[in-house]
Amino acid sequence: MADNKAEDNLAQLQALDRAHHLHPFTDPNALRAAPPFMIEHAEGCYVTGQNIRLLDAMAGLGCVNIGYGRKELAAAAADAMERLCYYHSFAAVSNPYAAPLAAKIAEKSPSHMNKVFFANSGSEANETLIKLVRLYWRRKNKPSKKIIISRDYAYHGSTIATTLLNGNKAMIDDFGLEVGKDVTHATAPFWYRLGGDMSPEEFGLAAARDIEAKILEAGADNVAAFFGEPIQGTLGAVVPPASYWPEVERICRKHDVLLVTDEVVTGFGRTGHWFAQETFGFKADMMALAKGLSSAYLPISAAVISDEVAEVIEGAEAVLQHGFTTTGHPVTAAVALRNIQVLEDEGLVDRIRDDVGPYFTKILKSLESHPLVGEARVCGLMAGIELVRDKATRTQYPLELGICEHIGQACLVRGLIVRPVGNALVLCPPFIISHAEIDFIGNVLKEALDDVHNALQQG
Ligand SMILES: Cc1ncc(COP(=O)(O)O)c(C=O)c1O
Structure with a gap:
């Protein structure tokens, strides 16, 4: 009886969802073909839905860094909600959570970055930075400096301005947008596909x-x-060669161009340092943070600026004409503060650098001997497994064959979530992942690759 009830309830939820929920980045045909998969519970590195338990090697969307189901974060949210469920931050008002969170972000950030603007999503943090870039140059009496250089295959968000920085043509065309004269795209530092004979x-x-x-x-x-982005996630976690970022910094300085790093994914430890600026050895003028700031327990993001940029922006003694109702929200700030405390108390960032990161690298690199794997790119706990048809020429299978999706599906039926992105499988597991769980990831990936390789061999 009880089981029937649960099934009825599931069917009812799926029907409601199909009728009323407009899903982001979802093919409506997929929803017409099958009901949405309902995730009902999550704990540690695992999510459970429809009685299926899956190891989530994507930490949601590369965001639940401290793992699911932390009671201390729930308690922090409840305490803050009871004490001060909301107040705004406009017109010089603050609260006992936003102020220490801004200070904590400044403490963790590279020493030249000490001012923080709060928003709700990575897109909003980048949108804020686009506006602050413009404001900075206007306040420096250089209003002609408007063009932003982004890169092919970039992903900076879903608002209109951030969409224009993206490298996904469909995201621009579908909404009748035009990149226009104020945005230009440089090449992506994707050595495996674009490097030719160069080292x-x-x-x-x-x-x-x-x-x-x-x-x-x-x-x-x-x-x-x-x-x-220090590592281009939507290009299949492309880790640039070590020579790239220091040279980007040199060029930006030489031409008086602001260097903005989108650390929405890499911020708060994913690469084994608190910020990927430290991993790749460069200093940015501005930085966008989101996902790992609260491990996505609640939506919050931050636009962090250097002392020099802050001086120009605040030095003008004019109102900052920008803000959101929930900027500096006390409850989300309380949760982010608690999240950072967990990272600190449990030494999770050092653990990536010294322990699980190197182990994750070792296990995934071992897949490079598989005939379908061209390269396993790993940095800390972020990885992209690039698929290949012919290793010598690095040619790939046509994307229409959906090889990557088939491998993702073969992982799923074995209890593992990875993310097929173009021609690569992306992994961003929670920071609490164990060696045994990394072994499981390696074994499942190998089996899934074998499955699809065998099917390809048989035509
Ligand atoms: C590098 C990067 N920037 C920005 C964003 C946008 O963040 P949000 O989805 O929170 O708006 C994402 C989202 O995946 C991202 O990966």
């Missing part, structure tokens, strides 16, 4: 110098900023 280091320099070419083409007096 990774040579290609890293060449990719950075494409940014310089774009600056010179537009005229440095017209270029405001370069925006880039």
Whole structure:
């Protein structure tokens, strides 16, 4: 009886969802073909839905870094909710959670970054930075500096301005948007696909110098900023060659172009340092943070700016004409503070650098001997497994064959969530992942690759 009830309830929820819920980044045909999969519970590294328990090697969307189901975060939310469920931060008002959170972010950030603006999503943090870039140059009496250089295959969000920075053409075309004269795209530092005969280091320099070419083409007096994700997640977790970021920084400084790093995914430890700026050895002028700030227990993001940028923006003694109703929300700030405390108390960032990161690298790198794997790119606990048809020429299977999706599906039926992105499988597991769970990930990936490889062999 009880089981029937649960099934009835599931069917009812699915029917409601199909009738009324417009899903993000979802093919409506998929929803017409099958009801939505209902995730009902999550704990540690595992999510459970429809009586199926799955190891979530994506930590949701690369965000639940401290793992699911932490009672201390629930308690922090409940306490803050009872004490101060809401107040705004406009017109010089603050609260006992937003102030210490801003200070904590400044403490953790590279020492030259000490001012924080709060928003609700990664898109809003980047949108805020786009506006602050413009404001900065206007306040420096250089209003012609408007052009933002982004990169092919970039992903910075879903608002209109951030969409224009993205490298996904469909996201722009579907909404009748045009990239226009204020955005230009440089090449992605994707050595495996674009590096040709160059060594990774040579290609890293060449990719950075494409940014310089774009600056010179537009005229440095017209270029405001370069925006880039330290690791391009939506390109299949592309980890740039070590030569890339220091050269990008050198070029930005040389041409007086602001360097903006989108650390929405990499911020708060994913690469084994608190911020990927430290991992890759560069200093940005501005940084976007989101997912790992609260481990996505509640929506909160931050736009962090350098002391020099803050001085220009605040020095004008004019109102900052920007903000959201829930900027600096006390409850989300309380949860983010508690999340950072968990990262600190449990030494989770050091653990990635010294222990699980190297182990994760070792296990995933061992897959490079598989005939379907061209390269396993790993940095900390972020990885992309690039698929290949012919290793010698690095040609890939046509994307229409959906090889990556088939492998993702073969992982799913074995109890593992990974994310097929284009021609790569992306993994971003929670920071609390154990060696045994990493072994499980490696074994399942190998079996799933074998399955699909065998099917391809049989035609
Ligand atoms: C690098 C990067 N920037 C920005 C965003 C947008 O963040 P949000 O979905 O919170 O708006 C994402 C989301 O995945 C991202 O990966």
